[in-house]
Amino acid sequence: MTQTNEPTNETCAGNCTACPSATKCDDPRNTAEPKGLPPKAEISVKHVVLVLSGKGGVGKSTVSANLAYALANRGYATGLIDLDIHGPDIPKMLGIEDARLQSYDGKVIEPVRVTGNLAVVSMAFLLPERNTPVIWRGPMKMTVIRQFLEDVNWGDLDYLIVDLPPGTGDEALTIAQLAPNIAGAVIVTTPQDVAILDSSKAVEFVKKLELPVLGIVENMSGFVCPHCKAEIDIFGRGGGKREAENLGVPFLGSIPLDLEMRQAADEGRPFIIRRTGAAESPTWKSFDAIMQSLVDQIGD
Numbered sequence: 001m002t003q004t005n006e007p008t009n010e011t012c013a014g015n016c017t018a019c020p021s022a023t024k025c026d027d028p029r030n031t032a033e034p035k036g037l038p039p040k041a042e043i044s045v046k047h048v049v050l051v052l053s054g055k056g057g058v059g060k061s062t063v064s065a066n067l068a069y070a071l072a073n074r075g076y077a078t079g080l081i082d083l084d085i086h087g088p089d090i091p092k093m094l095g096i097e098d099a100r101l102q103s104y105d106g107k108v109i110e111p112v113r114v115t116g117n118l119a120v121v122s123m124a125f126l127l128p129e130r131n132t133p134v135i136w137r138g139p140m141k142m143t144v145i146r147q148f149l150e151d152v153n154w155g156d157l158d159y160l161i162v163d164l165p166p167g168t169g170d171e172a173l174t175i176a177q178l179a180p181n182i183a184g185a186v187i188v189t190t191p192q193d194v195a196i197l198d199s200s201k202a203v204e205f206v207k208k209l210e211l212p213v214l215g216i217v218e219n220m221s222g223f224v225c226p227h228c229k230a231e232i233d234i235f236g237r238g239g240g241k242r243e244a245e246n247l248g249v250p251f252l253g254s255i256p257l258d259l260e261m262r263q264a265a266d267e268g269r270p271f272i273i274r275r276t277g278a279a280e281s282p283t284w285k286s287f288d289a290i291m292q293s294l295v296d297q298i299g300d
């Protein structure tokens with residue numbers, strides 16, 4: 001079959017620069033440039049950290065909330081965006097689930113302030129009821145993500161932590177396109193094989209977007225029975241570290257499965273808050289070490 005340079009569509013006038021379909025058209029005469037990426041959002045932030053996972057329920061929101069709290073406690077001006085639009089859990093974990101976003105002039109949105117240094121936005125603050133489902137397609141998500149970045153009165157942030165829904169969908173792609181100064185992504189996994197497999201997809205996704213992988217966190221890694229003190233590897237142990245080595249990305253540390261951690265989240269208090277005896281808790285120590293290694297890696 002001979003290749004022709006004629007337009008493939010009979011109605012085509014051959015004027016590619018004026019044609020709305022030019023970026024999708026594979027007519028050989030098409031000279032239009034592919035559509036550019038959307039412009040970066042205007043927000044004053046030094047370091048954006050994305051927290052993602054391949055699989056649900058592995059502790060992303062727990063890591064995001066505690067990471068943000070720990071950074072704020074260290075004196076950094078910190079923002080936390082809960083981008084789990086369909087299942088926003090951050091407000092519950094931080095004890096601010098009854099808060100609502102406010103605007104005094106109808107343009108600028110005031111985030112919810114947890115401490116002087118920590119401001120939060122979440123889809124949950126916009127829902128009429130806690131159990132109202134959000135039924136949105138990609139473009140609507142893109143609009144709200146841009147608003148969460150640009151229209152919120154964040155001030156000048158040192159760190160912005162973004163808690164993403166599980167997987168590599170619209171939210172992750174959009175924030176990667178819109179957010180400036182992305183320091184990289186933290187991948188949270190649990191040690192069992194299915195979670196590790198999914199987390200390796202998340203690592204590849206981040207690499208494809210040409211963003212740094214700050215490291216893998218292995219959560220729910222081993223369990224110490226509070227009664228007999230025996231160590232039980234409910235979900236296994238060490239899978240996250242091995243995967244980090246295989247993929248050539250940093251391993252940030254492991255966090256045990258800990259009853260106190262689940263209780264803290266259910267009661268709306270960040271686990272990382274220093275409390276009496278906290279420094280003796282192996283879970284607290286591992287969490288604190290992970291936070292410190294991230295700060296060391298990213299810097300001020």
Ligand SMILES: Nc1ncnc2c1ncn2[C@@H]1O[C@H](COP(=O)(O)OP(=O)(O)OP(=O)(O)O)[C@@H](O)[C@H]1O
Binds near residue numbers: 059221
């Ligand atoms: N190390 C841990 N020990 C005990 N409980 C934990 C630990 N990490 C997380 N949890 C609990 O597990 C549940 C799921 O955690 P979390 O909501 O952070 O996961 P997620 O990955 O954000 O979930 P989703 O996929 O729904 O967004 C929560 O109830 C949380 O308190």
